[in-house]
Amino acid sequence: MTDQRSQAEIVRKSLKRRYRKERRFRLYGMLAIFIALASLVTLFADIISKGHTGFVKTTITLDVNLDSELMYLEDPTDADQRSMADFVAPIVAALQEQLPEVDGAGEKRELGRLLGTYAASEISDVLINNPELLDTTQTIEFLAHDRVSVYVKHAGNPRYSIKLSEQQQRWVDELLEKGVIDTSFNDVLFSRGDSREPANAGVLGAIVGSLLTMLVTLAISFPVGIAAAVYLEEFAPENKLTDFIEVNINNLAAVPSIIFGLLGLAVFIGLFGMPRSVPVVGGLVLALMTLPTIIISSRAAIKSVPPSIREAAEGVGASKMQVVLHHVIPLAMPGMLTGSIIGMAQALGETAPLLLIGMVAFIVDVPGGFFDSATVLPVQIYLWASSSEQGFVELASAAIMVLLTFMISMNALAIWLRKRLERRW
Amino acid sequence: MNTMNPSISAKADRRDQGAEIPVPQDKPEDTVIEEGKTVGKPFVNDPKFKLRNVNVSYGSDRAIKNISIDIGKHEVISFIGPSGCGKSTFLRCLNRMNDSIQICRVEGQLMLDDEDIYHSKRDVVELRARVGMVFQKPNPFPKSIYDNVAYGPRIHGLANRKSDLDEIVENSLRKAGLWEEAKDRLDAIATGMSGGQQQRLCIARAIAVSPEVILMDEPCSALDPIATARIEELIADMSKSYTIVIVTHSMQQAARVSDRTAYFHLGHLVEVNETNKIFTSPQHELTESYITGRFG
Numbered sequence: 026m027t028d029q030r031s032q033a034e035i036v037r038k039s040l041k042r043r044y045r046k047e048r049r050f051r052l053y054g055m056l057a058i059f060i061a062l063a064s065l066v067t068l069f070a071d072i073i074s075k076g077h078t079g080f081v082k083t084t085i086t087l088d089v090n091l092d093s094e095l096m097y098l099e100d101p102t103d104a105d106q107r108s109m110a111d112f113v114a115p116i117v118a119a120l121q122e123q124l125p126e127v128d129g130a131g132e133k134r135e136l137g138r139l140l141g142t143y144a145a146s147e148i149s150d151v152l153i154n155n156p157e158l159l160d161t162t163q164t165i166e167f168l169a170h171d172r173v174s175v176y177v178k179h180a181g182n183p184r185y186s187i188k189l190s191e192q193q194q195r196w197v198d199e200l201l202e203k204g205v206i207d208t209s210f211n212d213v214l215f216s217r218g219d220s221r222e223p224a225n226a227g228v229l230g231a232i233v234g235s236l237l238t239m240l241v242t243l244a245i246s247f248p249v250g251i252a253a254a255v256y257l258e259e260f261a262p263e264n265k266l267t268d269f270i271e272v273n274i275n276n277l278a279a280v281p282s283i284i285f286g287l288l289g290l291a292v293f294i295g296l297f298g299m300p301r302s303v304p305v306v307g308g309l310v311l312a313l314m315t316l317p318t319i320i321i322s323s324r325a326a327i328k329s330v331p332p333s334i335r336e337a338a339e340g341v342g343a344s345k346m347q348v349v350l351h352h353v354i355p356l357a358m359p360g361m362l363t364g365s366i367i368g369m370a371q372a373l374g375e376t377a378p379l380l381l382i383g384m385v386a387f388i389v390d391v392p393g394g395f396f397d398s399a400t401v402l403p404v405q406i407y408l409w410a411s412s413s414e415q416g417f418v419e420l421a422s423a424a425i426m427v428l429l430t431f432m433i434s435m436n437a438l439a440i441w442l443r444k445r446l447e448r449r450w
Numbered sequence: 451m452n453t454m455n456p457s458i459s460a461k462a463d464r465r466d467q468g469a470e471i472p473v474p475q476d477k478p479e480d481t482v483i484e485e486g487k488t489v490g491k492p493f494v495n496d497p498k499f500k501l502r503n504v505n506v507s508y509g510s511d512r513a514i515k516n517i518s519i520d521i522g523k524h525e526v527i528s529f530i531g532p533s534g535c536g537k538s539t540f541l542r543c544l545n546r547m548n549d550s551i552q553i554c555r556v557e558g559q560l561m562l563d564d565e566d567i568y569h570s571k572r573d574v575v576e577l578r579a580r581v582g583m584v585f586q587k588p589n590p591f592p593k594s595i596y597d598n599v600a601y602g603p604r605i606h607g608l609a610n611r612k613s614d615l616d617e618i619v620e621n622s623l624r625k626a627g628l629w630e631e632a633k634d635r636l637d638a639i640a641t642g643m644s645g646g647q648q649q650r651l652c653i654a655r656a657i658a659v660s661p662e663v664i665l666m667d668e669p670c671s672a673l674d675p676i677a678t679a680r681i682e683e684l685i686a687d688m689s690k691s692y693t694i695v696i697v698t699h700s701m702q703q704a705a706r707v708s709d710r711t712a713y714f715h716l717g718h719l720v721e722v723n724e725t726n727k728i729f730t731s732p733q734h735e736l737t738e739s740y741i742t743g744r745f746g
Binding site for chain 2: 262263331333334335336337338339340341342343344347351352356
């Protein structure tokens with residue numbers, strides 16, 4: 026009896042210790058999650074606080090008199106005349122109207138520097154498209170120079186240095202008050218390719234480049250990956266060769282992505298003579314990189330199809346092929362799709378292998394096809410982040426947000442597909 | 451006491467010791483079984499299956515040791531025996547379901563209507579269309595009830611028109627006693643039915659390809675007594691048109707549904723006889739101790 030009681034006492038004491046241990050263990054877990062969440066929130070807060078101004082553009086809206094004499098231009102359709110014409114003069118004249126105190130050639134030049142580099146070509150574009158507008162007054166919206174943009178958006182922010190003279194700052198303040206200089210949603214970001222001028226640079230080229238590259242990657246890695254997984258899981262004989270292939274696929278999943286870039290450089294560009302910087306080569310390289318992920322996740326999905334379903338199909342006389350096509354693949358599809366989308370999301374964020382095959386070039390035009398020079402979102406971010414102009418810093422953060430949006434949507438799609446296609450048995 | 455003398459068989463041993471000896475001391479494993487020797491009535495005239503000297507091994511493990519038995523036409527035969535005795539393995543040889551297991555090797559003469567089941571030129575698909583199977587756990591496809599039953603006829607091309615297929619589905623569901631419950635929800639997903647209904651659906655699916663033989667691997671072990679009773683009724687009905695081989699853990703079930711019963715022990719076929727004889731007067735001491743519940 027006493028024995029039992031003392032034993033109960035021991036158990037009670039040990040219980041306390043066990044509960045303490047359990048609480049501690051739970052605390053560690055919560056701490057880990059807290060740290061992870063906190064770093065994630067910090068990261069997002071930092072990116073958004075730096076990048077949200079990237080979605081804002083600074084514009085100068087002016088009533089410009091397209092005076093033919095001022096521009097030395099008689100026929101806007103004549104390219105020779107256009108190359109000699111002075112398109113800046115009417116803009117400066119229009120600015121001067123808003124700021125009557127500006128006088129002298131020096132001050133005028135200073136005033137002209139408020140305009141973005143491409144203001145002149147905006148006028149020339151208007152006249153090329155509508156030659157009849159010569160010698161009329163038109164309301165035209167110009168992009169302000171990056172210096173103006175930084176001043177308007179970040180005056181007083183110690184991270185940015187203002188590069189306008191005090192006189193220019195006074196002018197900008199006055200124009201802001203008059204509503205000539207204004208800020209609005211940066212549609213340029215989503216409608217243009219890269220540019221030397223931050224105010225003029227957009228991610229559309231990179232988005233299209235990424236999409237083309239991903240299309241190539243998907244078109245190659247999805248069917249090949251699933252075919253490989255189905256063969257290895259369902260048809261391959263169990264022998265040394267199969268084991269060897271399995272081990273190598275698992276190893277490939279762990280190979281640093283830059284090695285795939287080297288492979289692409291040596292094989293696709295060196296051996297096959299494909300052009301550099303094009304989405305086809307990028308897509309091929311990323312497909313090689315994604316294949317192991319897709320094969321491994323597809324095999325796991327095939328393995329998780331209950332053997333009872335296979336037996337059921339075999340039991341009514343389905344051939345091996347019919348079992349696989351009618352039952353195994355449909356049931357494994359959610360898992361295969363999830364794995365593929367996650368692999369694709371990885372590929373979408375991949376930079377290193379693409380640097381090696383030349384997709385890091387400065388490309389202004391939005392690519393029109395698989396064989397056009399292109400860059401991709403992460404490389405664009407890399408390029409902008411390493412750029413010295415202040416305007417590119419916020420653009421890089423804005424591009425990161427665009428990339429993150431794509432990735433989150435892809436992962437959400439994966440979750441949705443899994444929920445949608447998942448069947449119970 | 452005779453326990454000191456190894457030359458005396460376990461059966462004699464037990465009789466000598468009488469009823470006072472507790473069950474755990476009774477070790478039927480010690481009983482020497484002569485390989486390939488089956489007592490009772492293993493052979494019949496004009497059999498559906500003629501199985502002679504069948505050996506099955508998984509790698510170096512012998513799962514079936516030299517078994518010879520006949521299975522008659524339109525007969526219900528049940529295989530009983532303790533877990534791991536090889537009855538399921540043996541059942542799966544009859545439509546080559548063991549083929550997918552690479553290390554499994556089947557030897558001996560296995561004839562279905564005088565044709566070799568394991569002949570190298572034998573088409574497994576054709577064999578399985580003739581020898582259908584119902585499994586331990588109900589395993590309907592995660593498709594509609596209609597598609598489940600129609601799957602077999604579709605892949606074998608048994609119906610050319612939709613109306614033919616409809617007829618096959620209805621007939622099969624009727625034979626499986628599921629038509630009344632399922633006719634209004636043929637498009638419903640099959641996995642939403644109760645366990646008993648699912649198992650009857652699996653039977654309907656097996657019937658739909660008009661097999662000659664239906665193999666059942668513990669078809670009721672996952673079902674409640676009421677569902678079990680319905681399946682057993684079904685087996686009785688089906689025995690008129692099919693040869694049925696059923697593996698079961700329930701001796702009551704074997705007694706209720708089967709014409710003959712075969713008792714397996716550690717890969718040996720110990721005894722085969724008419725069901726009432728097996729359960730009333732078993733000839734082999736192992737059979738006796740199993741059916742009286744001494745082990746198993």
